[in-house]
Amino acid sequence: MTTVRFAPSPTGWLHLGSARTAIFNWLYARRTGGRFLLRIEDTDRVRSDVKFLEEILADLKWLGLDWDGEPIFQSRRFDFYRQKANELLEAGKAYKEGEAIIFKVEPGRTIEVEDMIHGRIMFETDNFKDQVLIKSDGSPTYNFSCVIDDASLGVTHVLRGDDHITNTPKQILFYEALDLALPRFGHMPLIMGPDGAKLSKRHGGVSVQEYKNEGFLPEALANYLILLGWTPPGGIEILPLAEAAKIFEISSMNDVQAKFDIQKLKWMNGEHIMKRTADDLLPLIKDQLQRDGFDLSAVADVYLGRLIDLYRIRIKTLREFGELADAFLKDEFAVDADSWQKYLDPPANRENVREFAARLEKLEDFRRDAIEAVCRDLARERSLKAADIIHPTRLAVSGKSKGAGLFEIMELLGKDKVILRMRGAVT
Numbered sequence: 413m414t415t416v417r418f419a420p421s422p423t424g425w426l427h428l429g430s431a432r433t434a435i436f437n438w439l440y441a442r443r444t445g446g447r448f449l450l451r452i453e454d455t456d457r458v459r460s461d462v463k464f465l466e467e468i469l470a471d472l473k474w475l476g477l478d479w480d481g482e483p484i485f486q487s488r489r490f491d492f493y494r495q496k497a498n499e500l501l502e503a504g505k506a507y508k509e510g511e512a513i514i515f516k517v518e519p520g521r522t523i524e525v526e527d528m529i530h531g532r533i534m535f536e537t538d539n540f541k542d543q544v545l546i547k548s549d550g551s552p553t554y555n556f557s558c559v560i561d562d563a564s565l566g567v568t569h570v571l572r573g574d575d576h577i578t579n580t581p582k583q584i585l586f587y588e589a590l591d592l593a594l595p596r597f598g599h600m601p602l603i604m605g606p607d608g609a610k611l612s613k614r615h616g617g618v619s620v621q622e623y624k625n626e627g628f629l630p631e632a633l634a635n636y637l638i639l640l641g642w643t644p645p646g647g648i649e650i651l652p653l654a655e656a657a658k659i660f661e662i663s664s665m666n667d668v669q670a671k672f673d674i675q676k677l678k679w680m681n682g683e684h685i686m687k688r689t690a691d692d693l694l695p696l697i698k699d700q701l702q703r704d705g706f707d708l709s710a711v712a713d714v715y716l717g718r719l720i721d722l723y724r725i726r727i728k729t730l731r732e733f734g735e736l737a738d739a740f741l742k743d744e745f746a747v748d749a750d751s752w753q754k755y756l757d758p759p760a761n762r763e764n765v766r767e768f769a770a771r772l773e774k775l776e777d778f779r780r781d782a783i784e785a786v787c788r789d790l791a792r793e794r795s796l797k798a799a800d801i802i803h804p805t806r807l808a809v810s811g812k813s814k815g816a817g818l819f820e821i822m823e824l825l826g827k828d829k830v831i832l833r834m835r836g837a838v839t
């Protein structure tokens with residue numbers, strides 16, 4: 413049976429590159445009806461932290477991944493690694509240096525790797541030093557524990573980042589020395605920033621957590637990460653994980669570096685936001701607003717639901733909802749200062765807003781059609797375009813020059829607030 417694994421080290425937050433590795437392993441397991449295992453590489457007792465572990469597991473679940481069986485912890489298997497290292501000692505393939513156990517690398521050999529993504533890669537053992545298996549503090553090295561576990565768990569395909577390419581020939585030497593069956597290897601080109609440099613904070617963030625906090629949907633982030641390693645047939649871009657799992661092939665993974673493009677990710681997030689219903693979005697937007705410091709104690713779900721209906725097609729991240737629609741949620745809302753000046757400084761505009769407010773005051777039925785009729789009548793009487801009244805009014809009531817249609821905005825805000833804000837803006 414196909415068995416793959418994801419093997420995070422809980423020494424930091426889940427990096428986008430690692431999340432992508434996890435996703436591709438998961439896709440391959442689900443595509444082939446195989447197993448997707450989770451192995452926690454917590455051999456570094458000092459740097460490993462349970463807070464990282466918990467967040468990594470939560471992030472994987474958030475992305476929509478599930479794993480088979482319980483996670484395996486390397487920190488609980490030190491005896492097993494030592495036993496395997498002792499076998500190599502006894503066989504004369506390793507030696508001791510103090511408490512450390514070191515593997516003898518046979519010089520003059522060429523190790524060939526038939527990589528599933530890059531094709532054939534050759535390595536000369538003359539370039540390798542002898543390899544530490546067990547360090548003097550008793551902990552195993554990454555290369556050694558990785559091989560022991562991959563073999564004992566029956567891993568058939570090792571799919572990981574290019575940063576591990578040079579580890580692979582060393583690992584192959586251990587497989588041979590212990591007479592273990594080799595898995596197949598595939599190395600994914602790393603994710604780079606648009607400038608070709610290693611992905612970093614200035615490209616928009618490196619951890620899954622940062623994107624979660626910014627208001628990206630898990631299905632959008634997962635979808636985008638898929639495209640950073642594989643081009644689905646037919647150039648499809650919007651592809652949920654479950655769909656990708658039906659058609660994914662390792663052999664068609666990209667062997668060139670992927671460029672991370674935050675604008676493309678935002679576009680994709682917007683597409684996935686539009687696919688969600690307002691009901692679906694409600695709890696997510698509430699969480700986001702609360703994280704971003706909004707007080708929702710006086711905001712009813714029905715009201716928020718109507719607001720989401722108005723704004724969901726206009727936002728690229730959940731955070732943008734609060735930025736764009738803050739005037740509906742608090743009285744101290746952000747104002748787009750340049751537009752305010754442009755539209756609310758000219759005396760003629762101020763007079764129009766004043767008159768519009770006066771007429772709205774008399775309107776009993778404060779619904780969008782009726783509000784619009786008042787606006788259009790006023791424009792006609794004064795030989796103006798409706799836009800001449802709409803722009804300044806929109807700024808007065810919402811502080812923004814963009815957003816939902818003005819009459820919808822006004823209906824939802826309600827007559828009292830609307831008139832108060834219009835008057836406040838022009839007195």
Ligand code: GLU
Pocket residue numbers: 418419420421430453558571572576
């Ligand atoms: N713990 C290693 C890492 O996070 C795992 C590498 C591997 O998949 O073998 O990079």
